[in-house]
Amino acid sequence: MSMRLPKQAGEWISRDKTVRFTFEGQEYSGYEGDTITSALWAAGVKVLGRSFKYHRARGVLSFANHDVNVMVTDGNDTNIRGDVVALGNGMQLDAVNTDGGVLKDKNKYIDSLSPLLPVGFYYKAFHKPARLFPFWEKIIRKAAGLGVVNFNYPRITKRKLNKHCDLLVIGAGPSGLSAALAAASEGLEVVLVDENQSLGGSLTYDYAGSESSRKILEELQAKVAETANIHVYTGAYAAGYYADHMVPVVTAKGITRVRAKAVIVATGVFEQPPVFHNNDLPGVMLGSAAQRLINRYAVKPFNKGVVVTANAHGYRVALDLLNAGAKVAALVDMRAEGQRDDLVGELVRKGVKIYPASCVYEAVATSDKLGVQGAVIFPFDEATGQANPGKSVNIDCDGIAMSAGWAPAAALLYQAGTGMGYSNDIQQFVPNCLPAGVFAAGRVNGVYCLQQRANDGMRAAAEVLRYLGKRPPEVTVDKHQGPSPSHPYPFVEHPKGKNFVDFDEDIQIKDFVNAAKEGFDNIELMKRFTTVGMGPSQGKHSNMNAIRILAKIRNLPVEKIGTTTARPFFHPTPFGHLGGRSFHSHRLTSIHAWHESAGAFFVDVGAWSRPAYYQQAGKSKQQLVQEEAQAVRQTAGIIDSGTLGKIEVCGPDAALFLERFYTGKFADQKVGTTRYALLLDEAGVVVDDGIASRLADELFYLTISTSNAAAVYREMQRWLQIWQLNVGLVNVTGAYGLINVAGPAARDIVGKLVSIDLSDAAFPMGAACETEVLGVPVRLVRVGFVAHLAYEIHMPSAHGLNFWLALMEAGAGYGIRPFGTDAQRLLRLELGHHLAGYDTDGLTNPYEIGAESALAMDKPFFIGQRSLKIIGKKKVAKLLVPFVLPQEYSGEMPQDCNLVIDGAAIKGRVTSVAYSPAAKRIIGLAYVDPARNQPGMVFDIRTDNGSIVKATVVETPFFNAD
Amino acid sequence: MTTPQTVMIRKTPVAYAQQALKPKMGELNGMEVALEFEGASVENARKQLLGVTDVSCFQRFSVKGPQAAAWLAAKGMNTPAAINSWDDAAPGTMILRLGGSEFLLEDQHSGDTCALLAKGFKQAEVAGVYKVQRADAAFILSGSEALDLLSELCMLDLRDSALGANAVVMTQVAGISATLLRQTLNGQQVYRIWCDGTYGPYMWDMLMEVAKELGGGAVGLSCHFKK
Amino acid sequence: MKLLECPMNGVRPLSEFLFGGEYREMPDPDGSDDYEWAGYVHYRDNAPGVKKEWWYHGPSGTWFIAERNTLTDEVLKTYLFGKDPSGKDQTGSKPNKNQTTGTEQSI
């Protein structure tokens, strides 16, 4: 039976655009503008989902983005919220969390088992005997969760934007709209956000029956539309409040991080369900939900209904129902005094019977338990909260609208650090101490009268202007008059329970009572034990009622109970939105394209991509790495080392600076030479090592290992500030390219390009100079890290490829071969050099790697020196030594990080191990017992498969260079 | 020794990222540069909507140190008085004051101011001035949607009301350090972005990825500078 | 994201900064015994309160001092090392035997 109404004045649907869809296999149609729920309800479908725990039938509850029991899947996406997600043509929808469909859910039997499953039952069952728990756990895990995830769902990248404004107004109801307009008229740039598709907040449903309120709404909407400095985001929710007024605003398209100078929270209130037996049946809904159905979507909530209320709002709901052509069989007012204004007369004139001082004791379920067939009304003693069974009235109806009170939508205020106090005038938490730059207006601020809500918006805007240094006129807001909009205790006990407080988690009144009996009688423990508020709606309709129940149990005023902490997000927010377009930055040298075309296999080193080795068809990595290394030993190899950190230290105090920064001496270093530079931290731990080339009296050029470059430069900057030396630091890591040509033919190859004398006498190991190559100024350094004869050429990085090509050409006749980081690691190992960060870890001190010779302990100061004086008094715990395996060794190849074992004790580990084609045996570095560090001594390495290999300590280099 | 006599042409730092687009390349200041991607009519329209242009080939010269400002002034350069601001150092050459005591000069399109300064700089002769070797990837971002693009890649408020006409900001763009300012080029307000050249391909890719979504794309150098 | 004011570059989102730890005056290495030195390296009063901290603005390479309440995460002020505008700052005020003048302060 169609529940669609004739055109309603402010309706959000487009009747000329029909939308066809299916739900649980049945075909339906709705209109563009419908949500899934409104279209189904219009089509007369009332069972929209099943509850999480007991699998009870559920329909509309809030119709405000917390109908968590109405989640559907379209086969592609899951956990789609029917109450707010727009209907799309061709959607094929099914309810989640059912076994066999929403009507015939095979799990509905769990409802009748509910007495077996009291609060916290799972803590008390299934664990004995322990061996059976995995069996029970499988069953429990099968029952867990809501929707089924589609593993083929595509990756979606949403944009994440940044927006700056003077004022962010969250909520475009009467107070938010008034606030935005007032602030904008004073010239502020305003962002106005509302989660609905249309501005107006409660004006789009609550006062919708009234001509005058519609006029107010239209005027406000028109004014906002013509105000250029109000930027409106509809269909957008403020997901959370973060430090310094940053509020991510979420729409279907993505997230905008709004950074405001001030924020007005005008988020309104959530209607709270009164609690009675079967208050969850499809057809029982909040009054505001009924109004939304009628006034936004032109859908009749039910044909003949009962309104249960404890405030004026319920009377307006009844009027809206009557206007929509529904019969109102009774209006049940829980208050002893009932309502005392014109609304009463109006309803009575329209034939509605009013039951003051009464309650709905239970909703009577239809025989199939899928809907309402009546309501049982009992007199209600407001003072004691007791229903009196004496004079009950049974009323036939197919729906119940509930309006007993509200809870502030104050999550953002809490997150901002707002102090909230409980107002007995309105039985609601209201802000009483707002953080700087954060303001509240409207019902979330405890202001209920429509005119005063607009005033309150203007008042908040005036406070914002004052906060921003302007002088606006004072705006006053009248204090709340008349009866409270919320009932202090709208709960009706029932021997059969099923009076739901939390619809997400199926939590009933007795669950709270029992939790308290077991000692979980403060709000946080109660939340954890009962799981109230932990479902997807995050307590929007349950937290306040939980607090009221606990206050009653403990016989304390509500404010003594306090609230649980409100965490982001306001509404659940998709991974894809939050992740957005992730920035995966990376650095490439100017030779990258060449490496790629030469078959390089790249590895990430910090932000850089570096060739690990160059692939060739039919050859293994192992083979290629050996070949690349052999080329260096036999003729020449070439490697792109442009990723190394490069720092210039210049100025009169340059040498002094380095003497303090590094462990060695630099003051007496001759121009044109290089020195080893070892950096420690203040605890004496090895941080990095590199090479310092003195290019002029006042110019040192440092190379730093790739992954430490940025950190070392930062530390140089920091210490320079502390020491106040006359030094300039220039980080030229990206500005210079670096190519290393190594091997016996290196001199001949490099000599083809450079004009200076490269002979050992003129340019020995450790020499460095500035010269010109190919007409370009370069820095040339003779190094010995991977081979005894090797040259580093440092050139402006845009010339890197040219130099690479020129060197390849120059070396062609010698069989020059590019090599990657894998071969480099092997080559330096063959020479016995350790790699900082590879052969050391975050706690290694220089004594453990045998670096005493690099420590100028006689200097007045260097970073880490004082700690070394302490460490130096202690016995070294482990020592890095070079080792070899017997040439004939044919067992399992030891790997890096295999342990050095002595009986039952771990003595150390292998840090580098490889087969050396030059030494023709397996060589490596390992930490060993310091007592076993002498050449010729033997220690045990345990390989992956557990076998013990005898390794022998040797001296380096591992092979005879001649 | 066999030094080639011809001057070697450098590749732009973003060449790697551009190669798939197969732009028409030319040479400026000794560097290869993409002159045109899809033809003048497409790129002229794109320039108005959202265009990304590689101008890494512009000549640059940079110094830092306590005496840097004085040294530049002595060389006849106009230096900005305020920190983090830019100005014209000389006709056709802009100068960015990066923080307090570092200066970046850039010849717009062509010119030899930077080359002359570089030639005239001898480290040993000037105290308190240190040459800063640079290898920037540099971009022009033009068009009505440029701010929209930047609002995704940069967290700063870059509206005209917040970003002064002569302001220089050192910030993060697409998660990496970059220098950014706005400038008027042939009557059009454009944004200029510099980052370390080794991040150039990444930056180009990110700018293009977002630009394409917004209907924009690559614009060749010729579209902004008719030779 | 939290905002922080770099003394050279103004207010920026926290993602542009690196935390450099608490600023602590180094004791005279020659004048302190092993225990005192180990205490300087390892021990600190890390109860919440206003602390002087090192922060680094990455895009410009600027180290500076922030006085921050570590309980509320509120930044009271920021300034370059040794340049507390109130003049109360003791950082770097100790005479340094090797200190020279004409240094470059902001790099």
Next chain:
Amino acid sequence: MAYQLLKFALGREYKEPRFFRDCQTPKKSYDAVIIGGGGHGLAAAYYLAKDHGITNVAVLERGYIGGGNTGRNTTIVRSNYLTPDGVSFYDASVKLFEGLSTELDINLFYSNRGHFTLAHSESAMRTMRWRAEVNKHVGVKSRVVGTDEISRACPQLDISCSGKAPIQGALYHEPGSIARHDAVAWGYARGADSMGVEIFQNTEVQGIDVKDGRVQGVHTSRGYIATGKVLSAVAGFTPRVCKMVNLQTPIVIHPLQACVSEPMKPWLDTILVSGSLHVYVSQSSRGELVMGSSLDPYEVHSTRSTFDFVEGLTSHIVDMFPFLSNVKIVRQWAGMADITPDFAPIMGNTPVRGFYLDAGWGTWGFKATPISGKTMAYTMANDRPHELIHSFRMSRFEEYELTGEKGAASVGH
């Protein structure tokens, strides 16, 4: 067993007793006072009573029990550490956990799911081997596995991580488990309470009385309590409590954040950790994905949430599981972690006689709950550190004998 459920159905009155008494007025003195009613403090109280017969004990909790990091962590239990001492210690914890539901008679949902630490680079693979070798040496089941085995355990995982950080392999740790964190605290509280320990919630310690280098008592919001032994088990608040006895430590407080998705039908059966992507994720018995990341990058003594955390985390999760794009995050939260320079705890006696420290837990506190309780109870009862915690002694810092956990710690949850 399930017959327990019938008991609930048949009884007319709800007869479940209180978990623990509602203590309001402390006695004048106790044999020991434990500051901090989290898992660690309650476990220490439990083992003091059970193992050492010391039952005249007060546990003082500023808020409510289990409300600190016990209730904020992502509930992972494992022992695949790097140092032999670390592995042995946590292995002892895992073994206690395995029998804990039975011992405390509460279902902790201790769920053995297996734990993969993903390696996205060769250097990460080296560290995995290092950990595996040490674990094997100590008898803990950890081994280096290839991508095929990871895919078998979690076929939904994109091994290439959307091409951004291809997975090379992993350290597989068979005993890796998750548990219901709150229940651990409640179980220990009930156990301790039943043996006579008094638990005071909403009770703040305002000062500690020390005379001649010895603890004399504590000043609380419920009055002065005399005692000769005080244990501080207050992760996140350690520096504040240490200040009361003028003790400086290397501990710095950094927030650690986590978040949870909406419930979905369980599909992720294992625990996944990625150091390079700063992600750890498992799926709870409620069907929620429970996720965390690395520590916040700077010191803050508060539990505020940041948006950057959840942005970074989700982008990495989507790299691993692209199909989660439209699945939603429900809630994020934070705890405060004690961080030490070597990523190992500080446990044992202190220079202040009678003041014992159970601190410096970084991000690993939950998994150590039983063993920390047991070893600290031993340490307090005997006034000398239990042998399992020797390398976690505070004096290691001034002795420059830091533990080696730092070597492998990128993300270590």
